Amino acid sequence: MYCFCLKRRRFALLSILLVLTGWSIQSHPLFAQDYRFDKSYTDSLQAVIKKGPEDTNIIIPYILLADALKMVQTQEALKTTEKALTIASRLNWPRGMAMAYLGRSTVLFEAAQYQQAISFALQSREAVKKITYDEDAKNAFIARIDQTLGLIHSRIGNFRKALEFLIPSQKAFFKYGDTTEAIIGGLNIGQCYMNNLDYKNGELYLKETMKMAQQYQVWPVVVRCYTNLGFSMKWQKNYPASIAYFRASLQLAQAINDISIVAQSYAEQADNFLRINQLDSVEYLAKTGLKWAQSLQSREMQRICYRALTELYERKGQFAKALETFKIDNAIKDSITNDTKKEEVVQLEMNYQMKQQEELAKARLESEQQIRMIISIALIILVFAAILLFLFYKKRRDALDRQKDAEFATSVAESELRFLRLQMNPHFLFNALNSIADFIRKNDLELADRYLTRFARLMRQTLEYSAQKEISLQEDLSTLELYLSLEQLRLNNAFAYRIEIDPDVDLEHTMVPPMLLQPFVENSIWHGFARISNGGMIHIHIKKEGDLLQYNVEDNGSGLDNTKTTSTAPRDKKSMGVSITRERIAILNKLRSGKGGLNIVGTGHGTRVLLSIPFLIND
Known part of the structure; x- marks a missing residue:
C-alpha cells in the first residue's frame, strides 16, 4: 500500500x-x-x-x-x-x-x-x-x-x-497548528491499522482523515483514502464497495494527474470485477491499467493486470490468449524475484563492508594510540633505549601476528559470505514453490502439505546452521536428507539415495562445517540426472581414515563429460560450488593443521566425489 x-x-x-x-x-x-x-x-x-x-x-x-x-x-x-x-x-x-x-x-x-x-x-x-x-x-x-x-x-x-x-x-x-501534517498522519495511522488487520479503526481514521483533507483541499490524501478504503473492502470480500471506492479514487486521481493511483485504480477494479464474475469490463480495465503501469514501469501493477487478463481469457475459453498473458506474467515475476535476490545480496555486502570499515577504523585508532605511547615512552626514558627497542620489536612482531590473524579471519568471513549466497539457490526455491503450487492444483493437498512442511524445515535449518562454523555430523546429515527427500518429491522419485556411516564415526560428537556435501549432491541431481526419469542412485559413504573424516559421494548419472551438454542448471553455479568447497577445506586444513582435500572423477557410468577434512570430536 x-x-x-x-x-x-x-x-x-x-x-x-x-x-x-x-x-x-x-x-x-x-x-x-x-x-x-x-x-x-x-x-x-x-x-x-x-x-x-x-x-x-x-x-x-x-x-x-x-x-x-x-x-x-x-x-x-x-x-x-x-x-x-x-x-x-x-x-x-x-x-x-x-x-x-x-x-x-x-x-x-x-x-x-x-x-x-x-x-x-x-x-x-x-x-x-x-x-x-x-x-x-x-x-x-x-x-x-x-x-x-x-x-x-x-x-x-x-x-x-x-x-x-x-x-x-x-x-x-x-x-x-500543522494541519497538513496532521492530515497525513491520519492517513498513515489508518494504513497501519489496516495492515494490522484492524479494519474497524483503520476505516474510522481513513474516513475522518478524508473529510478533513476534503475540507482543506489536500487532494493527494483524499485520493489515497479512497484507495485504502478500496483495499479494506476488498480484503473483507465486499467487492462492490471496493469497486465504488476505486472508481472514486480513479476520478480524483485523473483530475489531479496522480498517475500511480490511476494505474492502481484500473488494475484493482479489474481484479474486483473478476471476483464477482462480472466479466464485461474486465478486459478494458485491465488493459487500460496495464498501459498506465507500463508507463510507470511498475511491475507489480503489471502483474495484477496480466493475472486478471489470464483469468478472464481462461473463463472465456480463449486459451491461446490466456497462455500468452500467463507467460508474460511469469516473466515479470521471475524478473522481480531476481531483483529481490540481488537486493538481498547487495544489502548483505553493504552490511559486511560497513562492519569491515568500522573494524579498520578501530584498528587504525588503536595503532595510532600505540605508536604515540611508544614514542612518548622512548622520549621520556631515553636511558633505557635498549629495553625500549626490545619492547618495540616484540610489539611489532605481535602486531604482525595480529595482522596475519585478521587477514585470515577476513578470508574465513569472505568464504562464509560466498557460501551463504550459494546456499539459497533460486532455482531450487523456484522449483520447490512451483511443486507446491502443482500439488495444490492437482488437489493433492496432503502431498502439498507434506512438501511445504519439509521445505519450511529445510529453510529454517539452512538459515540456522549457516550462522555456525561447525555442527554435528548428525545435524548435517539430517539437513542433507531433508533436501534429498524434497528433491525426490519434486522429481517424482526419479532417484534414490543411500547413506552409509562406518561404526567408528560418532554421529553426535563428530563436528563438521554445515552443508559441505550439498553442492555435490545438488550437482548429481541437476547435472547427473538431467535426462534420467527414474533409476538414479546417489550413494554416500562416510568413514574415519587416520586424522581425516572422508566422504565418498557417487552417482550413476551421465558423468562428467555428458553434463557439459545435458545439464540445464547453470554451469557457473556448479563451478562456484566446487571452488568455494575447496576454499573451505583449505581454511579447515590451516585451522586444524590437517591434510584434507577434494577429488572429482568420472567412473564411466557416473561421477565420484572424494572429499576429506580434518577429523574433529566435540568432547
Missing part, C-alpha cells in the same frame, strides 16, 4: 530545519513531487559548504546535501551527515546535533538499514530535549521525529509500535 508521507520526507526534513532556525513551517511547499536527483542543486550546496566557515550556519547545507544524495550516493550522504555531526558536537550545539542525527537516520532509512535508522532517530530525540528555549518548536520537532520512527516501524512490519509513535505525533501536529 502507498504511504504518502514517505514521498514528503525531503520537505519534512526541510520543515524541521526551518523550525529549528525560527522560520515558519508553513513556508515550505505543501506537497513534494517524486524524488529526482538534481546535480545543479547539490553543486550549489557543495559550493556553499566549501566557502563557508565551519560554524552553526554550515550545518543546514550539510544536512540538505545529505538528503539530496541519499537515494543515489548512500555512502557519500552518510559521510556528509557525519561531518555535520562532528561540527555540531565540536560546537556543543544541540540543535545541530539533532538535525545531523535525524539526517543520518533518514539516509539509513532509504538504505534499508532500519535498526540503525531507529537508533539515530532516538539519538536525535535525546539531542532535542537538551534545547533550552522555545518549547513549542522543540515539541514540534519531537513530533516529526516520532513520525519518522513510526514510518520506520511501519516499514519493517511492526505496526503496533508504529502506532505508538504516529498517534501522539498527529495529536502534536494538531496542537501546534
